[in-house]
Amino acid sequence: MTVRPSRLAAFAGILALLLLIPQIVPVLYVNVISRAAVYGILALSMNVLVGYAGQASLGHAAFLGVGAFASGYALSELGMPFGAAVVVAAIVGMVAALVLGGVALRVSGLYLALVTIAFGLFAQETLFNIRFLTGGGAGQVAPRPSLFQGDVAYTYLCLGVLLLVLIFDWRLVASRPGRAIQALRDDERVAASWGINVTGHKLMAFVISGAIAGIGGALFASIEQIVSKEDFGLSLSITFLLMTVVGGAGNRWGVVQGGILFAVLPTILDRTHANFHVFPFTGLTATWEPAIGAILLLLTLTLFPGGIAQQQGALLSWLGGGPFKRDHDAQGAAQGGGMGARP
Amino acid sequence: METVIEVIVFGLQRGAIFGLVGLGLALVYKATRILNFAQGELGTVPAFAALMLMIGFESSGDKAANRGLLLPAIVLAVVIGAALGVALYVAVIRPLGKVSPVTSLVATAGVALLLTTLELNVFEARARRFPRPVNGGFRLIGTSVIVDWHTVVILAVLGGVALALAAFFRSAPGVALLATADDPFAAELQGVPVERMRAMAWGAAGALGALAGVLGAGVFESLTPGLVTSTFMIPAFTGVVLGGITSMVGAVVGGFALGIVSQAAIQIVTSYNLDVPGPPQLAVLLVLLAVLLVRPQGLLGRLA
Amino acid sequence: MPARELTDPLLEVDSVSIRFGGVQALADVALQVGPNEIVGILGPNGAGKTTLFNCVSGFYSPTRGHVRLFGEDVTEFKPEARAQRGLGRTFQQVGLVRSFTVMENLVVAQHMGVRSNGLASIVGTPAARSEERVLRKRAEDVLDFMGIGDMRDRRIAGLPYGTLKMVEVAAVLATDPSILMLDEPLAGASGEEGSAFCDRVEQMRDELGISIILIEHHVPLVLRTSDYVYVLNLGTPLAEGLPEEIRDNAEVAVAYMGEGASTLA
Numbered sequence: 001m002t003v004r005p006s007r008l009a010a011f012a013g014i015l016a017l018l019l020l021i022p023q024i025v026p027v028l029y030v031n032v033i034s035r036a037a038v039y040g041i042l043a044l045s046m047n048v049l050v051g052y053a054g055q056a057s058l059g060h061a062a063f064l065g066v067g068a069f070a071s072g073y074a075l076s077e078l079g080m081p082f083g084a085a086v087v088v089a090a091i092v093g094m095v096a097a098l099v100l101g102g103v104a105l106r107v108s109g110l111y112l113a114l115v116t117i118a119f120g121l122f123a124q125e126t127l128f129n130i131r132f133l134t135g136g137g138a139g140q141v142a143p144r145p146s147l148f149q150g151d152v153a154y155t156y157l158c159l160g161v162l163l164l165v166l167i168f169d170w171r172l173v174a175s176r177p178g179r180a181i182q183a184l185r186d187d188e189r190v191a192a193s194w195g196i197n198v199t200g201h202k203l204m205a206f207v208i209s210g211a212i213a214g215i216g217g218a219l220f221a222s223i224e225q226i227v228s229k230e231d232f233g234l235s236l237s238i239t240f241l242l243m244t245v246v247g248g249a250g251n252r253w254g255v256v257q258g259g260i261l262f263a264v265l266p267t268i269l270d271r272t273h274a275n276f277h278v279f280p281f282t283g284l285t286a287t288w289e290p291a292i293g294a295i296l297l298l299l300t301l302t303l304f305p306g307g308i309a310q311q312q313g314a315l316l317s318w319l320g321g322g323p324f325k326r327d328h329d330a331q332g333a334a335q336g337g338g339m340g341a342r343p
Numbered sequence: 344m345e346t347v348i349e350v351i352v353f354g355l356q357r358g359a360i361f362g363l364v365g366l367g368l369a370l371v372y373k374a375t376r377i378l379n380f381a382q383g384e385l386g387t388v389p390a391f392a393a394l395m396l397m398i399g400f401e402s403s404g405d406k407a408a409n410r411g412l413l414l415p416a417i418v419l420a421v422v423i424g425a426a427l428g429v430a431l432y433v434a435v436i437r438p439l440g441k442v443s444p445v446t447s448l449v450a451t452a453g454v455a456l457l458l459t460t461l462e463l464n465v466f467e468a469r470a471r472r473f474p475r476p477v478n479g480g481f482r483l484i485g486t487s488v489i490v491d492w493h494t495v496v497i498l499a500v501l502g503g504v505a506l507a508l509a510a511f512f513r514s515a516p517g518v519a520l521l522a523t524a525d526d527p528f529a530a531e532l533q534g535v536p537v538e539r540m541r542a543m544a545w546g547a548a549g550a551l552g553a554l555a556g557v558l559g560a561g562v563f564e565s566l567t568p569g570l571v572t573s574t575f576m577i578p579a580f581t582g583v584v585l586g587g588i589t590s591m592v593g594a595v596v597g598g599f600a601l602g603i604v605s606q607a608a609i610q611i612v613t614s615y616n617l618d619v620p621g622p623p624q625l626a627v628l629l630v631l632l633a634v635l636l637v638r639p640q641g642l643l644g645r646l647a
Numbered sequence: 648m649p650a651r652e653l654t655d656p657l658l659e660v661d662s663v664s665i666r667f668g669g670v671q672a673l674a675d676v677a678l679q680v681g682p683n684e685i686v687g688i689l690g691p692n693g694a695g696k697t698t699l700f701n702c703v704s705g706f707y708s709p710t711r712g713h714v715r716l717f718g719e720d721v722t723e724f725k726p727e728a729r730a731q732r733g734l735g736r737t738f739q740q741v742g743l744v745r746s747f748t749v750m751e752n753l754v755v756a757q758h759m760g761v762r763s764n765g766l767a768s769i770v771g772t773p774a775a776r777s778e779e780r781v782l783r784k785r786a787e788d789v790l791d792f793m794g795i796g797d798m799r800d801r802r803i804a805g806l807p808y809g810t811l812k813m814v815e816v817a818a819v820l821a822t823d824p825s826i827l828m829l830d831e832p833l834a835g836a837s838g839e840e841g842s843a844f845c846d847r848v849e850q851m852r853d854e855l856g857i858s859i860i861l862i863e864h865h866v867p868l869v870l871r872t873s874d875y876v877y878v879l880n881l882g883t884p885l886a887e888g889l890p891e892e893i894r895d896n897a898e899v900a901v902a903y904m905g906e907g908a909s910t911l912a
Contacts, residue, residue, distance in 0.1 A: 054443065054445065055445060056445045056446075056448060056449055058380075058448075058452060100632075103632050103635050103636055104632075104635055106635070106639070107635055107639040109443070109444070109445045110378055110444050110445060110448065111584070111635060111639070113378075113445060113448055114378075114580055114581070114584060114631065115628075115631055115632065115635070117577055117580065118577055118580075118581060118624075118627055118628045118631050119628060121577050121624045121627070121628075122621065122624045122625055122627070122628040124621075124624075125620060125621025125623075125624040125625075126619065126620050126621035126622075126624050126625045129620030129621060130620065131618075168769070171769045171770070171771060172769055175765060175768035175769040175771075176758065176761050176763075176765055176768040177765035177768065177769070178769070179751070179754065179755040179758075180755060180758055182744065182746065182747070182755075183744045183747070183755045186744045186745050186746055186747075187742065187743075187744065187745070189706060189726070189738070189742065190738065190742040190743065190744065191727075191744075192705075192706075192725070192726035192727045192730065193704060193726055193727075193730055193735070193736050193738075193742060193819070194730060194755070194756045194758055194759070194818070194819075194822050195727050195730035195731045195758055195759040195822060196727060196755075196758050197727050198727060204765075234572075234573070235456060235459075238452050238453070238455075238456050241449055241452065242453065242456075245449060250746075287460075287463075287464075288460065288464060289460075290456050290457075290459070290460045291456075291457050291460035291461065291464075293453075293456070294453040294454065294456040294457035294460065295457065297449070297450070297453035298435055298450060298453055298454070298457075301439055301442075301446065301449070301450050301453075302435070302438040302439055
């Protein structure tokens with residue numbers, strides 16, 4: 001692939017925008033940008049599972065939470081450095097995914113969705129209430145690393161990690177296991193007939209997804225520098241699913257935009273921070289934001305299975321090295337990824 | 344011994360609601376191969392409608408519910424539940440087209456979120472008193488355990504519904520419905536009105552949901568937005584899997600099993616003074632994992 | 648007609664039966680495939696040909712009977728384990744990754760042949776990169792062999808049916824099978840294309856040393872190409888033998904053409 005100057009300029013522009021945003025956003029909202037970066041990471045985590053492997057998790061908030069509490073515990077109780085705490089969070093997320101997926105994926109994708117729902121509820125009611133690990137109702141403290149103490153500096157850290165996860169995602173898709181995962185999404189029988197271990201690769205996708213969610217959790221914990229179990233309800237899990245599908249399951253640029261959209265939506269709808277952690281099922285205060293998300297989801301699934309990515313087809317094709325033209329053949333497939341209609 | 348009886352009595356009460364929700368889940372799965380995450384809200388929304396009727400449609404006030412209107416309120420709830428079920432099928436499921444089971448599960452999860460948000464915005468996030476059809480209880484002979492009359496009512500309703508469904512699946516329209524799920528194309532060729540049968544199945548699931556909503560709110564004697572989803576859905580899901588996902592009897596048996604297991608978990612944690620938060624949720628996850636490890640086809644089902 | 652007994656069959660299907668609910672889809676079906684041969688399977692619609700393929704490749708597990716690959720009993724093995732032992736197959740409804748290009752399909756089909764591990768592949772080590780080039784080169788060779796080299800950058804969605812069938816065969820060839828099972832590869836092809844394809848199947852046997860099992864409705868082509876033929880009817884073995892024996896078998900003719908027929912040709 002030859003990188004033309006215009007395309008290079010576009011990438012430079014995106015990078016400059018990312019670097020500028022934390023500087024120009026009012027201080028009050030800088031943490032919203034950090035949250036958007038974390039949601040972008042979570043969207044990529046969901047995308048590995050939903051977009052590439054064609055499976056769904058309805059309990060990803062629990063993986064975020066597991067990573068957040070693991071990191072918080074490592075930082076404040078064990079006195080680990082931030083980098084080590086992120087690694088701990090990633091490993092804990094992987095192990096949780098390995099255990100749940102190892103049991104559920106032997107049966108079918110539907111059961112993985114069920115097990116993740118049950119895991120989400122268990123995490124919220126049991127795991128995150130264990131006082132010595134999570135601080136119970138008081139919450140677990142998760143200090144920021146000394147180099148990234150300020151809100152703006154921490155935002156750059158979150159954006160930097162998002163970039164790293166994007167690069168990993170790009171490599172994964174082009175790798176042998178990444179291709180095998182996408183092959184089984186399209187047709188498990190064909191993948192098996194080519195000698196691809198179907199269950200093993202589904203499990204691999206789930207474990208990778210768990211690790212990325214764990215990393216996202218570690219970053220999430222240090223945004224407000226304290227986490228409590230109220231942050232990780234069932235509706236947040238559904239929100240993660242919404243932003244992946246609305247963004248365009250299977251397309252990394254689409255899902256990241258979906259993540260950012262859902263992270264800033266509450267702020268746009270209500271410029272006070274009061275509604276920030278509020279979601280239904282946990283039932284605190286009312287807000288219309290989840291309803292908007294749900295309607296976007298239903299519109300996406302029924303009318304535009306490719307999501308935001310499908311709308312930007314031409315632009316994304318050009319950024320990816322192709323012509324500035326919507327790839328019609330690819331629409332239901334590469335871009336509609338895990339959620340598109342099956343022929 | 345008394346404790347064991349108590350656990351069973353309370354377990355049966357919860358389990359019967361799990362069973363009602365589970366029957367709706369299994370019915371829809373049997374007919375359209377979709378796991379309907381919105382089944383819980385097909386219960387909460389009609390329950391709110393029933394409450395509105397009983398308080399004379401005054402959403403702002405905290406007027407006490409008029410128990411005299413409970414019966415018409417339940418009828419209203421069932422009608423609304425059925426209408427919601429059909430609407431869900433026509434407006435969401437059918438336009439989705441032929442998608443993977445995982446995708447349709449995601450869509451119904453979106454519907455659940457939408458309905459809960461509507462409830463929150465209309466009725467606010469607080470509990471409202473909700474009456475039971477029959478108050479009080481009786482002492483179980485030879486023990487000091489009190490059984491709520493409400494438990495008897497739920498069990499009776501569940502029994503009636505289960506019998507009706509069993510009879511339905513032996514009748515000609517029931518067999519036709521199963522045929523539409525197995526091979527829609529062939530069923531169409533044989534003159535089965537596939538679309539109408541499916542919409543009917545979703546409507547029936549909605550009516551079942553409404554019963555679960557009204558009786559479930561009665562269990563707590565209060566109603567909050569998202570109630571059925573947050574308290575009954577996940578155990579009901581697990582119960583259905585335990586029972587074998589397409590089996591009606593399995594959904595009921597699984598529901599009872601989950602009710603008793605959850606109650607037993609609470610009892611064990613309290614009586615041994617263990618420091619384990621959320622025992623029912625822990626129990627549900629463990630049961631689900633154990634079933635998938637040992638007998639993934641469930642107790643009464645065949646592996647699809 | 649007596650069943651043949653090969654001394655060292657690559658594939659042996661030993662009295663396999665399978666029931667679905669109340670329907671006996673296969674009853675006591677036996678089949679043997681030796682090295683370097685083309686085995687045809689004939690039978691009218693509903694004879695159980697594809698069901699037999701599914702039992703052999705591991706997508707169905709037979710109610711009774713055994714499947715042996717290279718002397719090993721694989722009856723309980725998963726499909727991928729059988730593929731890893733050198734069994735390749737195509738599907739009646741084109742088995743390809745629909746969201747990929749032709750080239751990507753042939754690269755992922757070589758999954759089993761890759762030496763470097765997954766992590767090296769994600770990181771993109773020099774060894775993994777050079778191996779990637781080898782995979783692409785090999786994919787191009789296979790596409791050229793199948794005469795569809797010009798299709799390599801096309802997406803699967805949007806290709807005509809006949810081409811898809813050829814891409815599918817190419818993908819399975821790329822897995823480097825010892826036994827190749829083809830399920831109606833010529834559906835939708837013209838007579839001329841069919842004839843050219845049969846030449847290619849013979850080439851696979853002679854030049855690549857692959858044994859081929861062929862399900863195809865076009866009876867004359869199967870009789871022309873096959874070294875040995877099995878005939879199924881309603882899930883039971885009806886006849887087996889050399890192509891010329893099958894052509895003149897009255898029972899087979901009746902099953903295919905109805906009462907009164909005496910030969911297939």
